[in-house]
Amino acid sequence: MTSKTKRILCVEDDRDTCEVLGFLLPDYDITFAHSIEDSSPLVENQPYDLYMLDNWLPDGSGIQLCEKIRALYPDKPIIFTSAIGLKDDIARAFEKGATRYLVKPVEPDKLIEVIKELVD
Numbered sequence: 722m723t724s725k726t727k728r729i730l731c732v733e734d735d736r737d738t739c740e741v742l743g744f745l746l747p748d749y750d751i752t753f754a755h756s757i758e759d760s761s762p763l764v765e766n767q768p769y770d771l772y773m774l775d776n777w778l779p780d781g782s783g784i785q786l787c788e789k790i791r792a793l794y795p796d797k798p799i800i801f802t803s804a805i806g807l808k809d810d811i812a813r814a815f816e817k818g819a820t821r822y823l824v825k826p827v828e829p830d831k832l833i834e835v836i837k838e839l840v841d
Contacts, residue, residue: 727840728752730769732760732786733802734778738825742773745829746836756780761789768794770840776803776810784810784817791818798839802827 729751733739739753752769754760757780764772764786772790774783787799798820803810806824814822821835 726750727771728769729771729773729836729840730754730760730763731773732757732778732783733773733775735775738802745833749836749840757783757786760786764790764793768797770797771836772797772799774799774801776801776814777805784813787814787819788817800835800839802832 727749729746729749731739731742731751732754733742734755736755739755743751743753752763754763756778772787774786776783778786783801783803787801790797790799795818799818801811801814801819801822802825803822804825806822811822820839823832823835
């Protein structure tokens with residue numbers, strides 16, 4: 722069983738998705754932010770064990786945020802979850818430091834498997 726000490730920052734603008742993630746991952750300490758602006762102070766003030774980013778946020782691209790996270794925390798895993806799986810977007814995410822890129826809808830078991838692989 723996972724310890725609550727494993728902290729995840731999830732930057733996702735869809736609040737229903739956040740609610741589902743909270744339900745699926747009760748053994749993790751998840752902080753939710755809904756935009757780049759909301760997440761920036763969280764990213765700058767403390768490292769998390771894992772970052773989950775949506776690629777399309779109301780105030781910009783998750784790729785921009787990925788680049789910032791990677792500069793601050795070069796070894797922390799970053800998972801993208803996005804409804805848009807364009808090859809260029811996926812390639813750009815990996816160029817900027819993404820560890821994984823999952824296209825929504827993501828099977829819950831697959832998401833849990835990837836998270837456990839990266840942080841447990």
